[in-house]
Amino acid sequence: MARVYNFSAGPAVLPEEVLKEAAAEMLDYNGTGMSVMEMSHRSKAYDEIIKTAEKDLRELMNIPDNYKVLFLQGGASQQFAAVPMNLMKNKKAAYIVTGQWAKKAYQEAQMYGEAVAVASSADKTFSYIPDCSDLDIPEDADYVYICENNTIYGTKFKELPNTKGKTLVADVSSCFLSEPVDVTKYGIIYGGVQKNVGPAGMVIVIIREDLITEDVLPGTPTMLKYKTQADNDSLYNTPPCYNIYICGKVFKWLKKMGGLEAMKEHNEKKAAILYDFLDQSELFKGTVEKKDRSLMNVPFVTGNEELDAKFVKEAKAAGFENLKGHRSVGGMRASIYNAMPIEGVEKLVEFMKKFEAENK
Numbered sequence: 623m624a625r626v627y628n629f630s631a632g633p634a635v636l637p638e639e640v641l642k643e644a645a646a647e648m649l650d651y652n653g654t655g656m657s658v659m660e661m662s663h664r665s666k667a668y669d670e671i672i673k674t675a676e677k678d679l680r681e682l683m684n685i686p687d688n689y690k691v692l693f694l695q696g697g698a699s700q701q702f703a704a705v706p707m708n709l710m711k712n713k714k715a716a717y718i719v720t721g722q723w724a725k726k727a728y729q730e731a732q733m734y735g736e737a738v739a740v741a742s743s744a745d746k747t748f749s750y751i752p753d754c755s756d757l758d759i760p761e762d763a764d765y766v767y768i769c770e771n772n773t774i775y776g777t778k779f780k781e782l783p784n785t786k787g788k789t790l791v792a793d794v795s796s797c798f799l800s801e802p803v804d805v806t807k808y809g810i811i812y813g814g815v816q817k818n819v820g821p822a823g824m825v826i827v828i829i830r831e832d833l834i835t836e837d838v839l840p841g842t843p844t845m846l847k848y849k850t851q852a853d854n855d856s857l858y859n860t861p862p863c864y865n866i867y868i869c870g871k872v873f874k875w876l877k878k879m880g881g882l883e884a885m886k887e888h889n890e891k892k893a894a895i896l897y898d899f900l901d902q903s904e905l906f907k908g909t910v911e912k913k914d915r916s917l918m919n920v921p922f923v924t925g926n927e928e929l930d931a932k933f934v935k936e937a938k939a940a941g942f943e944n945l946k947g948h949r950s951v952g953g954m955r956a957s958i959y960n961a962m963p964i965e966g967v968e969k970l971v972e973f974m975k976k977f978e979a980e981n982k
């Protein structure tokens with residue numbers, strides 16, 4: 623069995639240790655004689671799994687007691703609707719549009735009220751983060767929305783926007799648990815887990831308690847009310863049981879690795895290897911403004927589409943998978959999430975050097 627270096631943007635690489643553990647427990651979880659997949663979500667064994675997962679996540683992110691942690695279905699995209707349905711009391715919200723995922727959320731919110739784009743980087747194909755220190759945020763906006771790390775374009779907010787006192791809502795799908803965050807600065811932090819945490823199909827929502835109310839837009843489905851999910855500790859219906867189990871194992875792995883401070887250091891070191899190479903390469907170039915570079919998603923191009931395609935093909939043959947850029951931007955993208963080892967990036971850079979020498 624040969625594992626490749628998997629640079630997929632998502633679903634993405636998971637820690638090998640976690641996958642091995644899950645494999646070992648596949649037929650008999652902890653003496654229960656059954657797989658976690660076969661287990662009642664109301665059983666004692668499962669109760670322990672979900673409670674431990676939440677406890678470990680709270681510890682990792684230092685989540686204050688006045689925030690709820692919800693493990694939900696529907697992925698990140700479901701939240702594009704759930705957020706306005708639950709939070710748009712004045713039917714108005716400010717959106718900062720820094721890429722496709724932010725744009726999708728902005729467009730979805732327009733179905734429920736007035737979504738105002740208060741800043742955008744569309745003018746330069748989302749290759750930077752706009753200055754958000756003094757935005758014109760409507761007085762009656764219910765919240766300010768960002769996509770904190772732009773998976774497709776490879777930019778990241780290094781500083782949170784000045785929301786002028788409004789609640790901040792952030793989609794952190796592709797930077798989840800990649801570095802420490804100050805949860806108290808947000809009303810809602812949510813992320814689809816398939817980028818940096820676990821298997822696709824689940825979203826984790828971390829929400830301040832005062833935002834969980836019965837006062838939601840008329841017609842909000844029971845399942846999409848944060849109150850339903852919070853009152854039932856994510857067990858209103860059958861939750862994504864196996865995903866929660868795998869995420870729980872990733873939380874344990876992160877703790878063992880030294881927590882989010884250590885992860886940040888690891889991720890910075892890894893990203894620097896690739897960015898430093900790109901900055902001195904005569905063939906490859908990064909595509910975003912340096913100050914806004916993501917630690918997780920690194921897009922780059924040669925400037926020649928044929929050469930890009932040749933690179934992706936030869937890289938694949940050499941064991942570097944999923945380096946093709948998003949279909950909307952072309953070029954290449956290396957996603958280097960938590961579980962990508964440093965040697966994966968070192969070897970990729972070696973390969974890029976060789977390719978550069980051969981294709982000058």
Ligand SMILES: *Cc1c(COP(=O)(O)O)cnc(C)c1O
Pocket residue numbers: 632696697698699700723769771772773793794795796814815817823824
């Ligand atoms: C991948 C991604 C999404 C979509 O996630 P789904 O779980 O497929 O809905 C949303 N936002 C960001 C930032 C993403 O990277």
